[in-house]
Amino acid sequence: MKKKFLYMLLPLLGLVSGCEKYLDVNKNIDAPDKVEGYLYLANITQQYQGLYWDIRALGPMTQMMGTTSYTSFANHFYTLASDAGGETWRMVYWNQGMNLENMINQSMEAEDWTLAGIGYAIKAFSWDALTKIHGEVPMKDAFVPGLLSHNYDYQDAVYEQVREWARTSIELLEREDNHNYGTKISSNDFIYNGDKAKWIKFANAVIVRNLSSLTNKKDFTTKYAQELIDAASKSFQSPDDDATLKLTGGSQSAPYASYNNFWGTARPNLTYSYFQHDYAVQVFTGTVPDYDPATGDKIREGANPYYPFKLASKQIITDTLVNIGGHYDPRVAVKLGTTSNNTFLNLNNAENVKSYKYYGGAFTSTVGPIGTAPSFYGRNLASTFTGTVHDGIGRWIYRDDAPYILTTYAEVQFCLAETYWKLGRKADAFEAFKKGVNADLVTTARYIYPGKEGSATGGDKITKELFNSLAAEYANGPFVNGLNDLTLSHIMMQKWVALYPWGASEAWVDMRKYHYDIEYTGEYPSNGNGWGQAQLEQKADTDVDKVYKGLYLAPAQVQNRKGSYDIRNEGSPSYRLRPRYNSEYMWNLPALESLKPIAGTADNYQTSIPWFAYPGEMPK
Known part of the structure; x- marks a missing residue:
């Protein structure tokens, strides 16, 4: 990774005494020698838009999205010579990079404990995201001056350091800090406005997130579970604590395009080249199909074109009995796009909203098994x-002024539920599960902006009032509070729904640690034991050990899959994204070549299983 620095330029304000005095301020003629620590903060937090950039790659890999643009990721194969899927890498090493290092170091030197604590919390969160996406990364060498090459650190070391940074953040934020910051922090902190208590909760959430990825390890219950439980108890207490990055918005009148959400209509990033996957529609509508065990084909049943196939008898999130109280999950009307009701009539009428139809696409085509997927804005065109x-300024979190969601109380509760499940504490798991679902209903409702009745000019196709009424019914129905047979599938699939689609990176963590529900023997799948060159074996939905019911990868032998991966994958799905090309493959090849068990320069490096997904340690 070539050494790079990013300097913030101070605005030339108040310079009334002439050019000569200004030139005396700094020895460095290109950039200020000294920037006050708090001035870094706004820029550092705004770089979290990079997480949404990379969901263009991760959304298709989790079957939250299909794409006609990032097709290599949808097909689990991507070549060396591309920076696609490398924005989180760029964010950590470059966009935040030395800005964050300088903010922390200067704040520590000045004993500005609050600002330093915020910096360490941000650092822990960003590096946790980085290693989960890419696996091994340069950490100890990352910001050492003068280095022209950077050795990689293995993931177990990075994981421990992430938690140590989070613990340092908590310790600093809990220190007495009598410095009078005025509005220096609050006006530059676009996440919590300088609220120390919430930053402490956030740092604990990072620990929860970090440890939650280890739940399939053999020593999780003895080594990691209690720390996760303790951190969760000190983390978010309600959806009011959700970590979101506020944006100015402004649409076309904004002075800079980046004032708008990356997924809003003013920035054509989530246009019709990305769309909801058919798996997402099946989960949200309770239409996961039954497959003939002999052929893998769906079983045709009836003449209804919207329900042409026999459905699995066990649906996890909801079912098609929408007119029975508690059977309809209103999140479908918010999180998914639909071409139904394009003039936004009767948005407060339950019968009308429940009648909407949803269609999902394939991995790389808008055409799905029963229809054509619309854009996330609800039209079959860009x-x-x-x-x-x-489409106006968009809708829900696909809206110009919607915040970037970083992590939520709902996510923490699902991590806690999974941990209790692994410990055999089923009653505690159920309580956390219910809190998680109820919290996501609250978080989902927060960003609803109904369209204008009678006008086809964008917005959500349900009112907050109706959503909350239907949400209360759903929460008290048979899929949540009234559930009488909680399974790991309920926990993980509700977490997947809660993460949709802003948390695709964490959903991908969960799918990988459970190895995509691949059928294999031993501790983890491998060539000849789970997949071959042209075929991949996945657990049937009837298998009690299958976590993600209805999930099948492209080479699985069921209808609408039955494809194959690029021959260079050797049959395996992807387990990591490659490092950013213009950083590592241009400048740091020797370090990449030294990685084990698969070299970073190998054609199938993306299939190298990361440490968090091995039940034990990585093979040498």
């Missing part, structure tokens, strides 16, 4: 914000 029919 988004536009002009004309008599348009």
